[in-house]
Amino acid sequence: MKSQTSLLNKTLLSHFSGTIFWLTIVFMALNIIALPVSIWIATFDREMYPGYEIAENFLFQMSAGQMVIGMIFSAFLAMFLLNYLNDEGSSDFMHGLPVKRPAILIHALAAGVAAIVVPLMVTGVILLLERMIFIPEIALIDIGKWFLYAVFVHSVIFAIAIFAGFLVNGIFLHMQMIILALFLPLAVWGLTFASANVLYDGISSSFIEHSKPVLNATFPYLAIMQLYEGINFTHSLIWGAAAILLIVLSFVLYKYRRNEYVTSNFNFKWLKEILTAVTTVVGMLAMGTVVGLFIPISAAVSIFGFGVGAIVAYLVVEMFFQNSVKIQFSWKSAVFTLIVIILFWLAFIIGWTAYVNNVPSKEEVESVYISTDYNYYTDESIDEYFEEGFLFNDNKRIIDDAVTAHNTAIEDKTFPSIYTGAETTYLEIQYRMKDGSVMKRTFKTLENDSEAVQIVNQMTADKYDINSDFLANIKQHPEMTELWLFNNMLKADSSLIEDYKDNTDELMQYNPYIINNTGRIEASANYENNYESGMSSIYNEAILEQLAESDVSVEEVMYINQLSEMYIAELSEDEFNVFVDDYKGLDIKELSDKYELKSLSGDSKTDVLEQLNNGEFAPEGTKLLLYSYPEYTESEEDYPAETDFSILAIQ
Structure with a gap:
């Protein structure tokens, strides 16, 4: 063994590399299957499809599976490299060597980084060969970007996993800490949102709307989404800095780590108490939500589900954290967990009650969408593919009526589990505020003849609902490839869009009850990387002319013949x-x-x-x-x- 001051100890490096050698080989094989082989299969018979084009970010889209495999590998890498800390004999032996602790950790990190980089380099070389032989569309710069991004993602996960390893003793506990570090915030918020939907009506149906900060704090999710949406430099910089900080903290924790604590499950008792309480809350919310969804009888049943969930979750969490089914019960831990649960429910009830009862002032609203039909469109797709005003109405009377309907719905709603689809009406309200924000609320327990539903129905009684007409609001988008009518039965030229818009004034003259409730047809548009659909009117002259010029009949596209009642x-x-x-x-x-x-x-x-x-x-x-x-x-x-x-x- 070389001296303590050696920069590189080959024996120590060889030891760590040998520990993870076969794991690295498996990762390399899975890497090759997940990316180069998958790309080859996806493009193998493209000559059979004239006009087939590879998407601009094809390599990044195809690398999602490889990225998931790499993140799992990086976590296991840290678990195997630090496993010597979990055994008293191995720990004493390693720390008895004439090598300082920082040097030991440096060698472990070096072996880990090499195990990440080398397989990715091999995969990159194979991608280069594929590009040279049969996929020239994959640019060299894209392969370089993929390599750097993959190294970055795997390294961040590796840093998180290394830090987690110094918090506990035991490879199974280490794995638990990695999972909690990566997904606990998302689990807490996701189950809080799900529980709120079980206990309250009038909450937004859009989980994403309220979850951006939490999703950005969930690195695996962010890493995969950036493959499709483009790399966000700010988010990547923050996570890169966080990874560096965690590595620095790992050195600090390792320096002050005491060998005699190797028999303890947690190196910090306070951390164990906090995690026990928080994960118990997660388990409580999970079981309570399941009970509320599958046994929708009453609020009492849901509350009972949450109570049982808290007890079961606490016991299961203690089993996992103590690494034994025969747990040592601690009154201190139980009382602390109970206090956290009580504080959580106080914040939950106060916060969500204020949320569902919050109705904006009419003066703050710029435009509103209110409907008893489910809205499948995202804010991004509306901005990208539709004209301004699609779905949203800025008419002052409509805004006033929407706010009135919202207030009435709050009074008319009941406990979420006490309703059936046949007896209730779905109501969705979206406000675009003058400050640029969007406020969404969804009601599912309103009776069909409730005052709120009647107000909404009356709002479309004066004229045709032009704001919801698909063809009247769709843009002539440069990426549009096809336009279809009648559930993809009749292909139309994109010029139909302008013809349809030219004839919308006539629709406004008809009886609104007829034009809004009859003759509704589905229209859809295919784009290079997207698909949108919606409802329009068969009474528009442009549609009738398109039908007259086609080979299909009205009875075909409207599903009616002699056998119809x-x-x-x-x-x-x-x-x-x-x-x-x-x-x-x-x-x-x-x-x-x-x-x-x-x-x-x-x-x-x-x-x-x-x-x-x-x-x-x-x-x-x-x-x-x-x-x-x-x-x-x-x-x-x-x-x-x-x-x-x-x-x-x-x-």
Whole structure:
């Protein structure tokens, strides 16, 4: 063994390298399979697809699997390298060598970094060969970026895992600490959000909306997302600095670490108490949420679930942390955990109660989206692919009504578990505030005839809801590759978008109850790296002209033929609003009896189908056709008519 002052001790370095040799070989093999081989398979038969193009960030997208494998490997790397600290004999032997502790750690880190870099270099060389032989689209600069980013990601995980190893004694506990260090903040917040959805109605349905800081603090998630969204220099710099700090702290902890503590599970008792309390809260929230979701009976049942969850979680956590199923019970630990649980629930109840009861002032709102339909669009997709004003309405009356509906919904809502889909209406409200922020709320327990729902329904009673029309608001985006109508049955030219917009004024003249509730068709747009879809109106002249010029008929695209059940409703102007509500609430028999619907058969069906195929619609009239899908059979259960029947306004 060389002297204590040697910069590099080959024997020590060889020892650490030998410890992780086979682990490194496995990582190298998995690396090659996860990236070069996967890329080869993905591009193997591309000659069979004319016009096939590789995405600009193809290499980064394909490297997600490799990156996950690398992060797991980096964690195991640290566990194996520091495993000598977990055995009293090995620890005494290593520290009895004429080598200072910082030097030992430096050699361990050097072996670990080499085990990360060498397999990545081999993978990079294979990628270069692939590029030279059959994938020239992968640029040299992209391979270089991938290599540097992969080294960075693996090194950050390695640094976190090394630091975690000096907090505990035992390879299993080390693994637990790594998992907690990486995912505990996300688990706490995610389960807090899930529990709030179980206990409260009126919370945003968007988890991402409130989770950006936590997700940015979850490095594995951030590392993978940056492969798709681009590398954020600020976030990467922060994590790089954090990794360096953790390595420095590891040297500090190692310097003051005492060998006689090797038999203790935790090197810091206070850390064990804190982690026990926090992970118990996580387990409590997990079990309570599951009980609330799968046994939706009452608030008492959910509360019971949280209570049982706390007890079970505490016992399980103690088993894991004590590394034994025969735990040593500590009143001090139990009392501290109980105090943390009480403080958590106080903060939880106060915070979420204030959250669900918070309604913005009308003067603070710039525009609003309010609907009883689920909104699948993200803020990013709306900004990128749609005109300003899509979904959101800046009309002062609409804003006033939305705020009123929001206040009413808070009064009308009930405990989240006490509702069924057939008896309740989904209500989503999104405010774009004048300060640039977005406020979202979702209600799921409002009864179908509640005052809040009636207010929302009345908001679209004055005119056509142009803000929600897909074709009326979509942009002529340079990355759009295809435009489809009627569930991908009719391909349209992108020029249809402008033609449709030119004819939207006519839609505004029709009866809003008819135009907003009948003749709805699906339109969709494919982009180079995205897909968007939404609803538009068949009554728009541009759609009818597109149909007339195509090889498909109206009965094909609207799923109607001789086998469909058909009814005719002739209504007065005053009956439309009530009819629409009944259509959504009554079954077809009840609806037919109440409005004396005329059932069609034989030649009557033929005449109606001919009318439809000729494009003879009449949204300005009072005659409606209710029809089922072909070969419809009446169900034994009573479903609202809108479940199986669609409506068209005809002449």
